[in-house]
Amino acid sequence: MSNSPLATTDALAQLSSDLQDVVSADQLITATVELEPYSHDWWPLAAKKAQLDEHDHMPDIAVKVKAVDDVAAVLRYASKRGVPVTTRALGSSVTGQPLPSRGGILLDVTGLTGTPVIDAINHTVTVPAAVRGDDLEAYVREQGFTLGHSPQSLNRSSAGGWVATFATGQLSSRYGGIEDLVVGYTVVLADGRTVKLEARPRAAVGTDLRQIFIGSEGTLGVITEVVLKIFPVPETSIVEAFTLPSVRAGIDAIRTLAQSGLRPSLVRLYDETEARHATGRDDLGLPVLFLGNEGIDSVARAEHAAAIELIGDLGAKSLGAEPVEGWLGRRYDFSTVESYLNASGGYAETIEIAGRWSEIAAIYDALTGALAPLADEVLGHFSHIYNQGTSLYVILLGHTTDNRTAAERIEEIWKVAMTTTLANGGELSHHHGSGLARKPYIGLLDEGAASVARDLKRAFDPAGVLNPGKLFD
Structure with missing residues (x-):
């Protein structure tokens, strides 16, 4: 923990004492053995570091949040004292977003759960930020809806995490990424203010402030509640797999689909190497395209037929539905x-x-x-x-x-x-966002955009305490 500004016994003792005035003592984690897991996420490098018993990104203390008020109180304290705060929910990041780079406080927000609230008239669901994706999808399915959002991490990621990391799902060609699916959210700023950002259904009074925190990875605020679009469960779903003569032919095929005006639910083009894994067949030796269409029966069938005609002109040959159906059964398997x-x-x-x-x-x-x-x-x-x-x-x-x-x-x-x-x-x-994995290369991007990002950081987090060392910090 040499990267921590609190790496002395007295400083850590003072931090623990101070935080007991902010939250309950039973919400604090100080034992090294309990802090070590917070220094790893699903980033493969972090997994190997754990096997080596190396914990380079361990916080000095963790706070298990019970309510939004806890988030606000901790952030107010941290901003006044200049103590780094890194927010973590389910830890499913594969690039190191929730790993503290400068010690300090780990804000464990997994306690921000509860029953989602469905608005069946306006087709939205309001959900606490740490509710797990598969639980949320199951809940809305019971009411005849779907999120339209299905990242591979659905069973290990949260609604707030999707917004914070700019997530997208396997059906994005129909439903879009999280930036298309989020209606609004509540965020706690570094100074403890709680702000609700939403549009009903669209607002033209100034800048769309919702965009500022999407993909901000906890560097500008802590998302505590999310309002997402929901969609009726499709009446019909059609899937089919096709071989293509080459990767370049496959790219032409998916470009044609993207620019055709059709809205397929599933478009996945595998090169010949990954096609063996995706289909379970070693005899193909060709790229494979998975295609799906869903929605109202007549529309889904018409769109699927039109899509087949388009890609058929580029050499696509059908393998039937079985390869896609097999993949659908294991698509969250890691x-x-x-x-x-x-x-x-x-x-x-x-x-x-x-x-x-x-x-x-x-x-x-x-x-x-x-x-x-x-x-x-x-x-x-x-x-x-x-x-x-x-x-x-x-x-x-x-x-x-x-x-x-x-x-x-x-x-x-x-x-x-x-x-x-x-x-x-x-x-x-x-x-997947940036986290620690991409941090060394962000400096190679356009300096003009980077300067604007740093200006935003200074405006929203003048003390520089929120997830320091990430993005453009």
């Missing part, structure tokens, strides 16, 4: 990555970036080529499409001699991936 990480010397990494249609094929070639020497397998897929471009998701699986070497390999993977992406005109991240 066990392959976990098994590699749990093995001594094993490593796995999942890195997503984005690029315009005019550059994404070259980015794919450069990125997979540069990463190939660093893993036993490099898998690639494109899973979120837009008029202007798409995401590219690269998964690396491998084994080295020991956990130390595996940790070093993961760091090397990030360096190669980020520098290659920037050199070829791509975006550093599409939906």
